Amino acid sequence: MKEKLAAMVRKWVSPSMRYELRSMAHRLHGLAEQACLWRWEIARFRLQHESPYEVLYVGRKNRRDMAKLLIGGKSLIDHGVQVDQAQPVASQHVVVISEVPTAGALNVPVYLSAVVPLGRSLEDITARYDSELRRSIRKNRPLYQMRQALLDEDIERADRDMLRPYAVARQGTHAAQFDTREVFRIARTTGRLDLIELNGEVVACHLGCVITRNGKRYWSTLRFGYTEAVFSDAKKLREVNSMTTYLALEWAIAHGFDYYDIGLCVARPDDGLLKWKRRRGGDVDSLGNDAYLFIRLPKTGAARFLWDTPLFAFEGKALTLHLGLPDGQSGEEAARRYHEMVFGGVDRIYLHCAEKSGEQFLETLRSRYAGLQATPILQMVTST
Numbered sequence: 001m002k003e004k005l006a007a008m009v010r011k012w013v014s015p016s017m018r019y020e021l022r023s024m025a026h027r028l029h030g031l032a033e034q035a036c037l038w039r040w041e042i043a044r045f046r047l048q049h050e051s052p053y054e055v056l057y058v059g060r061k062n063r064r065d066m067a068k069l070l071i072g073g074k075s076l077i078d079h080g081v082q083v084d085q086a087q088p089v090a091s092q093h094v095v096v097i098s099e100v101p102t103a104g105a106l107n108v109p110v111y112l113s114a115v116v117p118l119g120r121s122l123e124d125i126t127a128r129y130d131s132e133l134r135r136s137i138r139k140n141r142p143l144y145q146m147r148q149a150l151l152d153e154d155i156e157r158a159d160r161d162m163l164r165p166y167a168v169a170r171q172g173t174h175a176a177q178f179d180t181r182e183v184f185r186i187a188r189t190t191g192r193l194d195l196i197e198l199n200g201e202v203v204a205c206h207l208g209c210v211i212t213r214n215g216k217r218y219w220s221t222l223r224f225g226y227t228e229a230v231f232s233d234a235k236k237l238r239e240v241n242s243m244t245t246y247l248a249l250e251w252a253i254a255h256g257f258d259y260y261d262i263g264l265c266v267a268r269p270d271d272g273l274l275k276w277k278r279r280r281g282g283d284v285d286s287l288g289n290d291a292y293l294f295i296r297l298p299k300t301g302a303a304r305f306l307w308d309t310p311l312f313a314f315e316g317k318a319l320t321l322h323l324g325l326p327d328g329q330s331g332e333e334a335a336r337r338y339h340e341m342v343f344g345g346v347d348r349i350y351l352h353c354a355e356k357s358g359e360q361f362l363e364t365l366r367s368r369y370a371g372l373q374a375t376p377i378l379q380m381v382t383s384t
Contacts, residue, residue, distance in 0.1 A: 016223070040051045040057070040059060040207055041059070041207070042057070045068070046356075047071065052221075053162075053298055054075075055096075055159075056095060056255045058096070058098040058100075059097070060099065066110055067280060067293055069266060070268065071097070071295070072309075094296065094298060094299075094303060095296065096296040097294070101294050102296055102342075103296075104297075105295055106295050106296070106322065107315070108267070108311055108314075108316045109292055109312055109313075110266070110267055111289045112289065112319075113264055113287040114261070114265065114277030114282025114283070114284065115282060116280065116283070117281075117283065119258060125253075125281050130279065133242065135281070139349070140269075144197065144247060144333075147191070147194065147195055149194065149205070154181065157179045158193055159183045161227060163178070163183065163205065163223050163225035164227045167225075169228075184205065186207060186209055191207065191208050193205060193207050194206045194210060194248075202227070204226045204240050205224070205232065206240075207225070210219055217257045217258050218258065218259045219255070219260050220261035220285070221261060224245075237352055249280075262280065263277075265277065268310075269321060269323075270340075276341075278343060283294040283345035284319060284343045284344070284345040295311065297352075302383045303353050303354070303383040304326040307323075307325065316345035318348065319345060319346055321346050321348075321376070323341070323352065324352045324383070326352055331358075335364045349377070350379050351384075352380075354383070
């Protein structure tokens with residue numbers, strides 16, 4: 001019965017409409033989860049021991065680590081310091097993070113996708129890669145092959161020996177894992193599981209699916225997986241990771257997709273994984289990811305806070321980027337700090353700084369974004 005219903009949906013409901021329905025169902029599920037107020041807490045922590053800012057978190061207990069990850073990076077999850085409730089810092093230095101909107105808060109995505117626009121040759125896309133990456137791809141491409149996993153034992157082995165161990169190696173015991181049945185379902189129906197071979201030996205796998213949004217087709221990476229021999233060797237992992245991504249891009253172009261989604265990453269502008277995907281042509285895109293937190297900047301020192309913790313934020317459906325330039329930091333220092341924070345897909349950039357102190361750096365930003373197809377609006381925000 002379930003299979004018949006699914007077949008009817010596929011027949012009568014367009015792929016774009018199915019995407020919208022899934023997104024709506026996901027949002028409704030999230031709202032229902034938020035309504036369970038007995039799971040909420042009010043907690044305080046600092047970004048670092050010496051930080052002048054105190055974070056006031058209001059939301060579900062099981063999402064507090066997500067808030068820490070978003071504003072402090074992975075290290076804060078393990079080393080975040082709880083603050084004595086009886087000794088709060090001055091209210092002007094409090095950053096409020098909530099699961100519901102508060103006055104003046106930024107609507108900050110927790111995750112973003114990195115999406116490569118296609119409709120052009122592979123050579124045109126890779127021309128934007130740095131020279132070292134292009135040389136590595138040219139050298140290693142003849143050694144790699146990709147084939148679809150069709151046998152049950154191949155799918156099971158990829159899940160057991162690559163997808164799951166690699167997720168644990170990257171994210172620890174709290175890694176979000178796909179259920180094995182879901183891996184089989186995707187590999188057989190909505191997507192495919194590909195095995196990556198190096199000189200005939202399986203070293204990696206790629207689990208992907210098709211997304212159709214507004215009539216455009218996306219080949220979307222759900223998970224990469226690697227053997228332990230690969231992910232335990234940082235140099236080998238860099239090579240195999242680059243080649244796995246390149247092969248997925250190659251396949252997406254060959255099969256007429258409009259975009260290649262390299263996959264989700266934490267929506268931190270200075271996140272290393274996001275930078276890695278940006279260097280491979282990925283533009284930032286929410287792509288239906290509806291996990292948000294609402295962050296209200298401190299009344300005093302917002303520029304310093306954003307210098308340490310730059311943020312993406314949504315204004316309606318438009319994605320914005322908030323950067324800080326505090327007193328004591330020059331335009332040259334800002335240019336170095338934000339060297340790799342040039343993102344396609346950003347509609348507007350706000351530079352929080354003292355009045356007129358950021359004009360030099362704004363010119364630097366304009367020149368860096370000039371090469372993009374759509375350039376963002378740049379705006380200074382006076383901040384103490």
